[in-house]
Structures are given as structure tokens and as C-alpha cells.
Amino acid sequence: MADVSLTKLHKSFDRTEAVCGIDLEIADNEFVVLVGPSGCGKSTTLRMIAGLEEITKGDIRIGGELVNDVPPKDRDIAMVFQNYALYPHMTVFQNMSFGLRLRKYPKKEIQRRVEDAAEVLGISELLQRRPKQLSGGQRQRVAMGRAIVRNPRVFLFDEPLSNLDAKLRQQMRIEIKRVHQHLNTTTVYVTHDQVEAMTLADRVVVMNNGLIEQVGTPGELYHQPRTHFVAGFIGSPAMNFLDCKLERNSGNLEVKLGDMLTLQVPADRGSRYEPYVGRGLVFGIRPEHVHEKRAGEDAFAEVMVNFIEPLGMETMVYFTINGVELCGRVSPEADPRPGQTISLTIDIGKMHLIESETNLVL
Amino acid sequence: MTNIVRNNGALSALLGSKTSLHTNRRWALFASYACLIVFVIFFLCPPFYMLVTSLKTNAEIANLATNPWLIEQGITTEHYTHLLTETAFLTYFKNTVIVATFVVAITMVISVLAAYALSRLSFWGSGVIATGVFLVYLVPDSLLFIPLFKIVGGLGLLNSYWVLVLVYPTLTVPFCTWIMIGYFASIPKELDEAALIDGANHMQMLLKVFIPVALPGLIAATIFAFTVSWASFLYPLAFIYSDNQMVLTVGTVTTLIKGDVFHWGGLMAGALLAAAPPVILYAFLMDYYISGLTSGATKG
CATH class of the missing domain: 2.40.50.140 (Nucleic acid-binding proteins)
Incomplete structure (x- = not known):
């Protein structure tokens, strides 16, 4: 478990500035959702926390430790991707245990962790199947399972429910909330769907044009928006x-x-x-x-x-x-x-x- | 009553369109099979001719009055016996296997590493290099063999099959790298990012994720490298002249054509035996091969 701190974080692609010097403190065990329209810099911010994107300027600290130059594998984070990113040639068990096997965990420990995570997610009977034999919802559960087994300090979710239909999305929202309550791991979740943001988050970070417009609880954002953008973005139909x-x-x-x-x-x-x-x-x-x-x-x-x-x-x-x-x-x-x-x-x-x-x- | 009549009309219209669909489909299948049959006959003619000729006696082959497509005067295995016992065919075969094995191994190691670097480790000039690799493949070997002759001569490798192990990869590596670049590029970027977060380094990512996922592409490249090193004629003709170093393609021809005398039976038997390994390899790996060559067409 760890807190995450972003200080004056910048990211430029050539001459385009995607993230323009944001500051954000995410407390230990907190569930923070980054929300905003396409191109607002939310995914780039998440990828910088993951270490998948180099930082142009600024600092990222996880658990107080500066991780600007630490490779993703040494940041003790786990990430769930929008398109699941499951290894197609591996079974569910092999997918979930891949990270543990690379870290040379004992076989019994791997078995125990995978079975525990599978039970939490209700996918125990799918462990010997391959990703192509699973439905979208089951694949997303496996992707979450792969993140859970590592017991990381921070979970990162990059629009994990965007590929699911409306009903499944609602089910998985509840599932993610339940898993967070069960594990209490610091979570950073990116979405463009404000319903996801409002229902899942302890605090929501609304981003626009590479800047943070407002950080607050869902209630604060709804009742006391600070800017025209937040007032218009949060709430459906819009204000x-x-x-x-x-x-x-x-x-x-x-x-x-x-x-x-x-x-x-x-x-x-x-x-x-x-x-x-x-x-x-x-x-x-x-x-x-x-x-x-x-x-x-x-x-x-x-x-x-x-x-x-x-x-x-x-x-x-x-x-x-x-x-x-x-x-x-x-x-x-x-x-x-x-x-x-x-x-x-x-x-x-x-x-x-x-x-x-x-x-x-x- | 009117409703019923109207409903029946709608039903028959529906049935009519169904029948028409069925008819169209049947005609399409019929046309496809007809074309395929012509295609198969056309391409099976040479191997069939080789098989028939290789089983005929020399007398029957020389007799122009007989039907070249049928064995009329009895089957003989004399050409095969002669080939295997009285010529250096087995030596050629052994040399070819050694050359093909080494060429395939060298090609695949270089191509896979190069393709991974060019498709995933984005560095300055990687796009230009990727295009350059393919352009190199477009230079015909008939233009290259003279300068290559000077080079391998300078290295003291002339008249040794090892020269082929050195030279063939100049043909196979560019094309196989190109195939693998295409295949690796079709693997979603999130897959390597997931592996990176899971704790894999680049070599583990390549071995545990990329190669298994890109197996059809890998097999397609392997078959290509094998075929080139097995069937190439020009380089062994230019670089090798001793019997004990010779490979199948040139060895069979030089042994069985003496001046203006063609030993057709032996030539056909030799060609058939020489063609067997690639045919067997293709038969087993054809599905993977097709999937590998068409990957770019169907994957985003």
C-alpha cells in the first residue's frame, strides 16, 4: 500500500503539451478516478505513473520514493488495460501467474495466490481456458486477476470497461468497487465515463486540456463545481x-x-x-x-x-x-x-x- | 382471405430470394471448384511427369513412340538404386541438410531480433532501416554473385558448403525480417506493456510473449528460409565445384548430365527425392504458413 504524489508533472509529445504541470496527492488506499474528455491528458498521466511514458518535467513519488527513472517492473504497480492485454497463447492460470513466475515465486505460493484471486473474482472454473474462449466480462476479470495476484502497492486502470456493453459495465463497476473494498489498495482509474467516475471514486479528478480543473468527492463536483467546464462535464444530461x-x-x-x-x-x-x-x-x-x-x-x-x-x-x-x-x-x-x-x-x-x-x- | 393471399405472396417472395441465394452459392462453388481443378492439374503435371519418368526404363524413356504420361513397359527402380548407390547423391543430400539447417537457424535468430528491435524499440532511423531491409531483398542474386564471389574468394571460403551458410542469409534475412516486422507490428502494444509491468525484460518479452504469439509468422519465415537454402541454384553453381562439397540442386544436374547426354530417369528420380523434404515440410506447416503470410490483412 502506498500514496502517490504528482508534482508539477509535464508531458510533451514533440511540440504538443499533453500534461501541463499537474499537482496531485493520492492518499494510501484511496480510489481516485481521472476523468475528462478525449485528449485531456488523463491516460498519459496514468501511463506516466505506470512508467510506460517518460516524464518531460516534474516528479512522481510512490510511497514517498521518487520513481521518475524507475522501470515499470520495479514500481510495484499493476495495470489493467482497456483491451485486456491478455497473453493469447497462455491459459488463464498462466496469464495470472506470469508476473509471479517472472519474479521466481515458489510454485505453491503462485498456486495459492492465483486460486485466491480467482475465487475473489469468481473465475475459478476458468483457470485452464485460453483468453479466446472467454467472454468480454470474463477477460476483464482475468485482467484484474493478473493485477491482484501480484499484491501491488498501486492499481492502475486504463478505461477498463470501455469495451463492455452497458449491463456488463455496471456489473463490473460493482465488481471493481467490491475488489477495492476487499483489498484496500491505492487505485488510480482513468475513464471518460462520468457515471463510472462518480460511482467508483473516493475522489474524482476532472482534467481538461492537460490541466486539472477540479479535485473533489463526487458530491462536491456535482454540487459545487469550480469551473464552467466541470459544471458542464459532470451530470447527465448536462447543466x-x-x-x-x-x-x-x-x-x-x-x-x-x-x-x-x-x-x-x-x-x-x-x-x-x-x-x-x-x-x-x-x-x-x-x-x-x-x-x-x-x-x-x-x-x-x-x-x-x-x-x-x-x-x-x-x-x-x-x-x-x-x-x-x-x-x-x-x-x-x-x-x-x-x-x-x-x-x-x-x-x-x-x-x-x-x-x-x-x-x-x- | 385477402390477408392470407398477401401473406402467401410475401412467403413465396421470401422463398424465391432464398432459392436465388442458394443457386448463386451453388454456382459460385461450382466455378471455384472448376478453377481449382484446372489449377491443381496444371501444377501436378510436372511432379507426376517426374514420378512416371523416374520409374521407367531407359529404353522406354528413349522410345518416342510411347506415351510419356504412362508406364507401358513395366516399373523399374533402377534410377533410384543408381542414384543412391553409384552417385554422390547422399553426400549432396547431407550437405544440403547441413546448409539449410544452419541457414534457417542463423536467419531466424537474426531476423527475429532485428524485427523485434525495428518494430518495438523505436529509435532514431528505425523506420528507414525497416524499409532499407526490404529494399535489400529486392536486389536480385544474379547481380550479387560476382561481387560475392570476390568477397568469399578473399575469405578463402570458395569450394566449401560453408560459403553457402555465409551467403544465403543475405537473401533470407531481409525477407524474413520483413515478414516478422509485419507480424510483430500486428501484436497490440498493450501486450508488451502488460509484460513490462509484469516484470519481463526485453529478452523475456521476446521469448515468452512475442515468439509464441507470432508463431505462424515465425513458421512462414522458417519455411521461406528453408526453401531458399534448399532450392538455390546460382550460388552453389558459382562458388562450389568439388563433388564432396556440392549440394543437391547443382550436384544432381552435374552428375546426371554428361556433355549432351541427359540421364532423364536419374534426373527425375533425383529431382523427386530432392523435392520431398520441402513438400513434407509444407504439408505439415501449410496452415501456419498461410496464416503467417496473411496476418497483416486481417489483424488491426
Whole structure:
């Protein structure tokens, strides 16, 4: 078990900078997920931790030891790859024991470790099969088994569930979580799927353009995003954004969304937003905080439904305000239809204001 | 009623399309087999002719009135007996086996190491070298044998089959390296990264992961190297002139063609026996060979 520390980590490919000086502290036993869009530098960061990619600048420490120039095999890490990377000519047992055999472990110890790992992953009956005789999910379990048997200080996962179908992905997410709870090994997990990130992580690291946008628990990222990017990236469907202006009206602050819509800013945010009066801002609200007007509530707007997404326990409605398509969540009982005009209201306490210049959430 | 009629119409349309598919498939198979049969007959003619001629008496071979494709005056093994007991055929055979074994071994060691380095250890100029290796193979041996004659002469290796062990790899190594580069390149990069993390060094990665995974390619390269060293004619003709150093290709011809006298029976028997080892090797390894040569076409 070990903590992982990245200090001013840079990686350039020719003239393109993939990782631009990130700092990150991963605690012992922690499950950290690096998430972000394609090309954000998350996989490169993971590969640098693994030692598969040379570091351009900066330091990586595992368990306090500087590992910049330590080859992958001596870092005491194990990695699970997106395409499993199982040795096709070896049986499951041989695949899982390969690392131990190279390290010349005694045969009995190898046998014990492989059988233990196979039992944890429920693949005991597959040990004599070859990878091509296994399904995608079974292969991914074997890849995890190969990592587990070595009992490494750090587990690295590089988009391990991307090749699986939705149902299997959900099963394997639970499996990975269960294995982490069982082994309590420091884990760095890379994905572009925010659901994976939110469900698996102790802490999520959101990356964009080679930089860390925000590090926090899933709850923090969802409720208190720090930047426009994080606010838009975390949550599905994505947060609604509208250009707005902050104005003072008889002592109260109001958000003006175009000429027609005005919203009263909650009193507890007055002092926080005060310095931004008159400045160009972006108003953000999650779809789940936009819903049908109920008895006793004020309508936020009367809108015409463009189209709907019925999801069973809720229905997402899409509508246009000020030329921007927005999304709201209504109960299925409201039974909205495309073309129909409905009254929506918003939980104003859940709103976010983002400064256009800095892209920071206020 | 109308519905039923309509359904029947749909059904017959469906059946019609099925029948048409079956007919198309049958015709395609028929055409394929017809072409294959013509192909097989065409390519089996020479070995069949060799076999028939080698089992005929000299008198029957010389008699132009007989059918060359049939044995009409009885089977004889005299040509085989003569070849094996009264000529140096067995010496040629032994020399050829030695040359082929060494050439295959040397070729495979150099090619596998070179291909691994060129496909996986990305270093400055590796791409150019990989292309260069293939370009070297394109230089015909008929252009090379004169300068090579000077070189091996200078090394004092003329008239020894060891000269072939030295010279054949100039033909086999480039091509085998090229085949292996293609095959190694089709192995996903994650496989070596996984091995690297598992604790393998480059030699272990090559021996325990690359070679077993690339076995079909390795066999294809081996067969190629074997065929070249077994069947090459020009180099032994140029570099060797003693009977005890000679190999099969040139030895059989020089022994059984005396001036303008061709010992057809013996020549055919010798050619048939000389062709047997490659044929046996091909028969056993054909599946691997095809898989090796087509790897680039089907793997990403």
C-alpha cells in the first residue's frame, strides 16, 4: 500500500503539451478516478505513473520514493488495460501467474495466490481456458486477476470497461468497487465515463486540456463545481447554461436572462454575488432543478416543448429560451407532449453563476 | 382471405430470394471448384511427369513412340538404386541438410531480433532501416554473385558448403525480417506493456510473449528460409565445384548430365527425392504458413 504524489508533472509529445504541470496527492488506499474528455491528458498521466511514458518535467513519488527513472517492473504497480492485454497463447492460470513466475515465486505460493484471486473474482472454473474462449466480462476479470495476484502497492486502470456493453459495465463497476473494498489498495482509474467516475471514486479528478480543473468527492463536483467546464462535464444530461446579467433592483439582486426573464437571487448569496453586478455572467442550472410548476409555486417560464425523453421514472423535456435549447426534468404524470406549452419552475437555490471571463463558478 | 393471399405472396417472395441465394452459392462453388481443378492439374503435371519418368526404363524413356504420361513397359527402380548407390547423391543430400539447417537457424535468430528491435524499440532511423531491409531483398542474386564471389574468394571460403551458410542469409534475412516486422507490428502494444509491468525484460518479452504469439509468422519465415537454402541454384553453381562439397540442386544436374547426354530417369528420380523434404515440410506447416503470410490483412 502506498500514496502517490504528482508534482508539477509535464508531458510533451514533440511540440504538443499533453500534461501541463499537474499537482496531485493520492492518499494510501484511496480510489481516485481521472476523468475528462478525449485528449485531456488523463491516460498519459496514468501511463506516466505506470512508467510506460517518460516524464518531460516534474516528479512522481510512490510511497514517498521518487520513481521518475524507475522501470515499470520495479514500481510495484499493476495495470489493467482497456483491451485486456491478455497473453493469447497462455491459459488463464498462466496469464495470472506470469508476473509471479517472472519474479521466481515458489510454485505453491503462485498456486495459492492465483486460486485466491480467482475465487475473489469468481473465475475459478476458468483457470485452464485460453483468453479466446472467454467472454468480454470474463477477460476483464482475468485482467484484474493478473493485477491482484501480484499484491501491488498501486492499481492502475486504463478505461477498463470501455469495451463492455452497458449491463456488463455496471456489473463490473460493482465488481471493481467490491475488489477495492476487499483489498484496500491505492487505485488510480482513468475513464471518460462520468457515471463510472462518480460511482467508483473516493475522489474524482476532472482534467481538461492537460490541466486539472477540479479535485473533489463526487458530491462536491456535482454540487459545487469550480469551473464552467466541470459544471458542464459532470451530470447527465448536462447543466443548462444561459448568458445573463446581474442587476440590483430595490435592494435585491436579480438575474436577468434576456429581456423577458428575471430571477430573484437567494438572499444568502447576495454578498457573494454583489461584486459582479453589471458584469457578463453565465447562469447555470441542472435539468433536475428545472421541473413542472406545482401548486403554490411561481412559474419560471411558460415554454413550448421541443421534444421529450421518457425514461420511465422521469421524463426529460427539451425547450428553447433566448435561442438556447435547455433541458428540464418533469414527472411522467405531467405527460408533456412535443408542441405543448407547459409551465416550468426552477429550484433557484441550486443555481450557479459563472464569470464569463475566468470561467470560474462564483 | 385477402390477408392470407398477401401473406402467401410475401412467403413465396421470401422463398424465391432464398432459392436465388442458394443457386448463386451453388454456382459460385461450382466455378471455384472448376478453377481449382484446372489449377491443381496444371501444377501436378510436372511432379507426376517426374514420378512416371523416374520409374521407367531407359529404353522406354528413349522410345518416342510411347506415351510419356504412362508406364507401358513395366516399373523399374533402377534410377533410384543408381542414384543412391553409384552417385554422390547422399553426400549432396547431407550437405544440403547441413546448409539449410544452419541457414534457417542463423536467419531466424537474426531476423527475429532485428524485427523485434525495428518494430518495438523505436529509435532514431528505425523506420528507414525497416524499409532499407526490404529494399535489400529486392536486389536480385544474379547481380550479387560476382561481387560475392570476390568477397568469399578473399575469405578463402570458395569450394566449401560453408560459403553457402555465409551467403544465403543475405537473401533470407531481409525477407524474413520483413515478414516478422509485419507480424510483430500486428501484436497490440498493450501486450508488451502488460509484460513490462509484469516484470519481463526485453529478452523475456521476446521469448515468452512475442515468439509464441507470432508463431505462424515465425513458421512462414522458417519455411521461406528453408526453401531458399534448399532450392538455390546460382550460388552453389558459382562458388562450389568439388563433388564432396556440392549440394543437391547443382550436384544432381552435374552428375546426371554428361556433355549432351541427359540421364532423364536419374534426373527425375533425383529431382523427386530432392523435392520431398520441402513438400513434407509444407504439408505439415501449410496452415501456419498461410496464416503467417496473411496476418497483416486481417489483424488491426
